[in-house]
Amino acid sequence: MYPLIRPRRLRSSEAIRSLVRETIISPSDFLVPLFVVEGKGIKEEIPSMPNYYRLSLDNLTKEVKELWKMGLHSVLLFVKVPDSLKDNKGSEALNEYGLMQLAIKTVKDACPEILVMTDVALDPYSSYGHDGIVADGQILNDESVEVLAEMSVSHAKAGADFVAPSDMMDGRIISIREALEDEGFLNTGIMAYSAKYASSFYGPFRDALDSAPVDIKNVPKDKKTYQMDYANRFEAIRETQLDIDEGADIVMVKPGLCYLDIVREIKDEVDVPVAVYQVSGEYAMVKAAAEKGWLNHDAVVMEQLTAIKRAGANIIASYFAKDAIRILG
Numbered sequence: 441m442y443p444l445i446r447p448r449r450l451r452s453s454e455a456i457r458s459l460v461r462e463t464i465i466s467p468s469d470f471l472v473p474l475f476v477v478e479g480k481g482i483k484e485e486i487p488s489m490p491n492y493y494r495l496s497l498d499n500l501t502k503e504v505k506e507l508w509k510m511g512l513h514s515v516l517l518f519v520k521v522p523d524s525l526k527d528n529k530g531s532e533a534l535n536e537y538g539l540m541q542l543a544i545k546t547v548k549d550a551c552p553e554i555l556v557m558t559d560v561a562l563d564p565y566s567s568y569g570h571d572g573i574v575a576d577g578q579i580l581n582d583e584s585v586e587v588l589a590e591m592s593v594s595h596a597k598a599g600a601d602f603v604a605p606s607d608m609m610d611g612r613i614i615s616i617r618e619a620l621e622d623e624g625f626l627n628t629g630i631m632a633y634s635a636k637y638a639s640s641f642y643g644p645f646r647d648a649l650d651s652a653p654v655d656i657k658n659v660p661k662d663k664k665t666y667q668m669d670y671a672n673r674f675e676a677i678r679e680t681q682l683d684i685d686e687g688a689d690i691v692m693v694k695p696g697l698c699y700l701d702i703v704r705e706i707k708d709e710v711d712v713p714v715a716v717y718q719v720s721g722e723y724a725m726v727k728a729a730a731e732k733g734w735l736n737h738d739a740v741v742m743e744q745l746t747a748i749k750r751a752g753a754n755i756i757a758s759y760f761a762k763d764a765i766r767i768l769g
């Protein structure tokens with residue numbers, strides 16, 4: 441007559457719900473992306489990323505001190521490079537006194553114990569807005585990997601704890617690992633963007649860094665010859681396994697929300713930590729809908745972050761990190 445088993449018993453109050461809750465978001469889950477620009481006193485809001493800013497080095501110091509106090513102890517650095525310093529080979533990426541190298545030192549000076557990860561790819565430095573070197577309408581693989589390996593060593597010399605290659609060239613992890621070992625950086629880690637999809641959710645990020653592929657003849661208009669086809673699953677496992685075999689310490693899936701099936705599959709398959717990048721377009725969507733009053737911002741942010749962790753993320757790179765700390769109270 442009556443159901444003997446009533447799953448609703450375990451939902452009947454907040455106390456019992458919190459007792460049986462399986463996934464809890466905490467400050468140590470987050471990796472905070474930061475955008476750095478040249479200049480002084482600059483804190484400019486990115487138009488397609490409300491309440492997210494490009495910071496000059498002085499403001500970067502303030503920001504990381506604030507993050508540290510909030511319990512956010514890991515950052516992922518990106519730089520916006522002026523057009524005048526861009527070329528096809530991304531030469532500026534290797535400048536010992538370049539913006540990234542200075543940013544790494546600035547963060548470590550401000551907060552010696554904070555974990556510093558750096559983006560490794562040519563796009564912010566490329567006059568064509570590509571992650572590798574362009575020739576005859578193609579992205580050159582091996583020549584690009586050479587630059588990425590040198591770039592990684594340069595970041596390690598400046599004090600980076602981890603390099604995070606986001607370029608999706610073949611064989612880059614082993615080349616970077618070998619270059620780091622050769623230079624004595626045995627403890628510099630690699631977080632590989634292993635399953636990085638050719639996604640339309642990166643738009644606001646490309647606005648932030650002015651790094652979109654340029655529209656000129658003989659330059660590919662998109663990144664589909666190196667980033668993955670979003671229709672594919674098996675390929676994600678293969679890419680991830682390759683990166684682990686080549687020496688990746690952490691692997692990453694990117695973007696987040698649309699790819700949580702991939703996160704779970706990879707989590708079940710591998711035994712290294714799995715990171716997920718909730719990308720700029722995911723951030724922008726929530727902010728825009730909340731601004732219109734169509735979604736409850738804080739509730740949706742926590743639902744999304746919890747779903748990412750539940751899917752198997754050990755690390756979440758997210759522009760919502762500070763929001764999450766505020767919401768957690």
Ligand code: PBG
Pocket residue numbers: 559561563571606607641642643644645646663718719720721
């Ligand atoms: C660059 C890079 C991108 C992102 C991280 N590293 C953009 C791209 O591949 O075009 C996207 C991050 C985001 O959208 O938040 N290699």
